[in-house]
Amino acid sequence: xxxxxxxxxxxxxxxxxxxxxxxxxxxxxxxxxxxxxxxxxxxxxxxxxxxxxxxxxxxxxxxxxxxxxxxxxxxxxxxxxxxxxxxxxxxxxxxxxxxxxxxxxxxxxxxxxxxxxxxxxxxxxxxxxxxxxxxxxxxxxxxxxxxxxxxxxxxxxxxxxxxxxxxxxxxxxxxxxxxxxxxxxxxxxxxxxxxxxxxxxxxxxxxxxxxxxxxxxxxxxxxxxxxxxxxxxxxxxxxxxxxxxxxxxxxxxxxxxxxxxxxxxxxxxxxxxxxxxxxxxxxxxxxxxxxxxxxxxxxxxxxxxxxxxxxxxxxxxxxxxxxxxxxxxxxxxxxxxxxxxxxxxxxxxxxxxxxxxxxxxxxxxxxxxxxxxxxxxxxxxxxxxxxxxxxxxxxxxxxxxxxxxxxxxxxxxxxxxxxxxxxxxxxxxxxxxxxxxxxxxxxxxxxxxxxxxxxxxxxxxxxxxxxxxxxxxxxxxxxxxxxxxxxxxxxxxxxxxxxxx
Amino acid sequence: xxxxxxxxxxxxxxxxxxxxxxxxxxxxxxxxxxxxxxxxxxxxxxxxxxxxxxxxxxxxxxxxxxxxxxxxxxxxxxxxxxxxxxxxxxxxxxxxxxxxxxxxxxxxxxxxxxxxxxxxxxxxxxxxxxxxxxxxxxxxxxxxxxxxxxxxxxxxxxxx
Numbered sequence: 001x002x003x004x005x006x007x008x009x010x011x012x013x014x015x016x017x018x019x020x021x022x023x024x025x026x027x028x029x030x031x032x033x034x035x036x037x038x039x040x041x042x043x044x045x046x047x048x049x050x051x052x053x054x055x056x057x058x059x060x061x062x063x064x065x066x067x068x069x070x071x072x073x074x075x076x077x078x079x080x081x082x083x084x085x086x087x088x089x090x091x092x093x094x095x096x097x098x099x100x101x102x103x104x105x106x107x108x109x110x111x112x113x114x115x116x117x118x119x120x121x122x123x124x125x126x127x128x129x130x131x132x133x134x135x136x137x138x139x140x141x142x143x144x145x146x147x148x149x150x151x152x153x154x155x156x157x158x159x160x161x162x163x164x165x166x167x168x169x170x171x172x173x174x175x176x177x178x179x180x181x182x183x184x185x186x187x188x189x190x191x192x193x194x195x196x197x198x199x200x201x202x203x204x205x206x207x208x209x210x211x212x213x214x215x216x217x218x219x220x221x222x223x224x225x226x227x228x229x230x231x232x233x234x235x236x237x238x239x240x241x242x243x244x245x246x247x248x249x250x251x252x253x254x255x256x257x258x259x260x261x262x263x264x265x266x267x268x269x270x271x272x273x274x275x276x277x278x279x280x281x282x283x284x285x286x287x288x289x290x291x292x293x294x295x296x297x298x299x300x301x302x303x304x305x306x307x308x309x310x311x312x313x314x315x316x317x318x319x320x321x322x323x324x325x326x327x328x329x330x331x332x333x334x335x336x337x338x339x340x341x342x343x344x345x346x347x348x349x350x351x352x353x354x355x356x357x358x359x360x361x362x363x364x365x366x367x368x369x370x371x372x373x374x375x376x377x378x379x380x381x382x383x384x385x386x387x388x389x390x391x392x393x394x395x396x397x398x399x400x401x402x403x404x405x406x407x408x409x410x411x412x413x414x415x416x417x418x419x420x421x422x423x424x425x426x427x428x429x430x431x432x433x434x435x436x437x438x439x440x441x442x443x444x445x446x447x448x449x450x451x452x453x454x455x456x457x458x459x460x461x462x463x464x465x466x467x468x469x470x471x472x473x474x475x476x477x478x479x480x481x482x483x484x485x486x487x488x489x490x491x492x493x494x495x496x497x498x499x500x501x
Numbered sequence: 502x503x504x505x506x507x508x509x510x511x512x513x514x515x516x517x518x519x520x521x522x523x524x525x526x527x528x529x530x531x532x533x534x535x536x537x538x539x540x541x542x543x544x545x546x547x548x549x550x551x552x553x554x555x556x557x558x559x560x561x562x563x564x565x566x567x568x569x570x571x572x573x574x575x576x577x578x579x580x581x582x583x584x585x586x587x588x589x590x591x592x593x594x595x596x597x598x599x600x601x602x603x604x605x606x607x608x609x610x611x612x613x614x615x616x617x618x619x620x621x622x623x624x625x626x627x628x629x630x631x632x633x634x635x636x637x638x639x640x641x642x643x644x645x646x647x648x649x650x651x652x653x654x655x656x657x658x659x660x661x
Binding site for chain 2: 172220405414456
């Protein structure tokens with residue numbers, strides 16, 4: 001704890017250099033933009049930008065990419081409130097009460113409280129990361145291959161349990177992702193697995209290729225299934241500041257949302273999406289008096305908006321301390337770190353403190369920028385909403401193609417992207433979530449490596465995973481999670497919780 | 502036997518196919534032992550589990566009801582995939598300026614409305630932006646011009 005202030009000072013020293021301020025600004029601006037626009041999310045955007053980050057210094061690259069993620073949470077709420085469409089999937093629940101408020105002529109206060117709540121949550125989450133990440137990293141440094149393998153099992157199970165949709169299909173998608181991740185040269189034996197004699201495949205399938213195919217292109221095709229209907233509600237927005245009465249009314253909701261969001265963000269599988277759903281559900285139960293939810297209750301905007309921003313930020317904790325992604329955006333951040341030659345894991349904090357603390361400090365700076373930026377610029381974002389999707393998706397197509405080509409400067413990756421686009425489209429139709437596949441894909445090689453080492457150390461005895469205490473606890477938690485979710489009563493509740501939105 | 506949940510039916514089949522496929526191909530590699538795992542070990546185990554889970558999903562589709570598989574809309578899918586593949590094939594010989602036209606033109610045809618003037622303006626804006634930002638600004642090594650016009654392009658400053 002005693003090192004906290006000097007560490008944060010170091011971080012702000014890094015985050016406040018003009019170059020990093022510029023990239024932070026660029027990130028949050030772009031994040032808000034894609035958050036506002038329905039049909040493109042942070043996963044596709046970050047995947048498109050990954051090749052570009054090659055040319056940047058590592059800190060600046062990560063600061064910018066992080067800014068896109070939490071910036072998108074801000075932007076998403078604007079669309080949810082004004083158009084009743086989630087600009088970003090985490091703001092689905094915001095639309096419930098936010099849009100009603102807009103219809104009642106209270107769009108201003110709804111947008112205002114979303115920004116204020118998000119800013120408050122962002123500040124708290126920054127402190128949470130600074131407090132919790134170092135001790136967690138210290139624990140993680142003691143992990144051997146056995147513990148790491150069990151941790152990854154837990155992470156993947158948690159990711160499927162907390163995802164929406166069918167549990168068993170999510171697990172199947174994880175396995176498929178793990179298998180696809182194994183394509184390419186096996187580091188131990190040098191055998192090119194599943195390459196079918198194609199030399200490009202012996203290097204493995206690029207992570208960017210999979211992400212862009214399944215999240216970028218497949219999403220475009222799925223969106224084109226239906227004619228777009230979008231009615232922007234551009235009535236008077238009025239004063240953006242909620243009245244003092246409304247503010248006081250919202251304080252408990254913002255606090256509840258922030259705490260819940262921060263906690264859920266840390267969990268593997270957590271992040272902004274889960275946080276906002278859970279916060280809305282909790283708010284309906286906890287808020288007193290409960291009357292107005294679904295009919296324009298300002299607390300129904302305040303709680304999920306605080307929660308999704310807090311969750312977006314604290315989901316960096318498992319990434320920065322354990323090197324394990326908790327959602328697809330974090331998986332992409334791992335990709336970004338690898339491009340820069342940084343092995344994600346607990347050693348990042350000790351070996352590259354300026355990167356670690358610089359990124360954390362930049363989150364606070366970025367949140368401040370978002371409030372200062374977004375409230376006055378709201379008019380511009382609304383104008384953007386009137387841009388039809390048919391003008392938008394050709395641009396996404398082009399940027400995806402350019403991005404995927406420039407990773408290795410080969411058209412082969414473009415063709416692979418098409419294959420994953422088709423797979424992604426089929427998965428959408430069969431109700432199989434693509435997110436678990438991406439997590440499996442990034443963890444596949446790491447899991448195999450750790451399993452091999454663990455088994456080598458134990459001389460082939462698999463019981464080591466249950467006799468080493470930390471590993472046993474991790475696997476135990478994974479098992480309990482699975483059992484809880486499969487229990488009939490919880491299963492029903494889980495489905496309801498996701499359906500309510 | 503009647504299929505009650507078509508989505509699960511097809512998803513189950515897909516997972517079985519992937520699982521078994523990965524296992525079959527893995528037979529070409531050394532299995533190794535649990536102590537020293539060969540390249541086939543992990544994929545064989547994973548493929549087996551995937552196939553079993555696929556089988557469970559498949560079996561479930563006869564037991565519990567589920568929604569039908571929504572219709573596959575082929576037009577946007579086909580046009581967009583063809584556009585991307587053409588972009589990939591012709592990027593090296595013809596360059597970004599020509600390929601972007603193919604991509605955006607065909608891609609836009611896959612939408613619900615096609616207004617040629619709008620598409621032309623969009624194309625022009627995107628090409629200028631891409632060349633300025635990606636090629637000039639960030640220095641990504643993307644061919645911009647057709648090979649046979651390389652010299653001309655370089656002279657007017659838009660070549661690589």
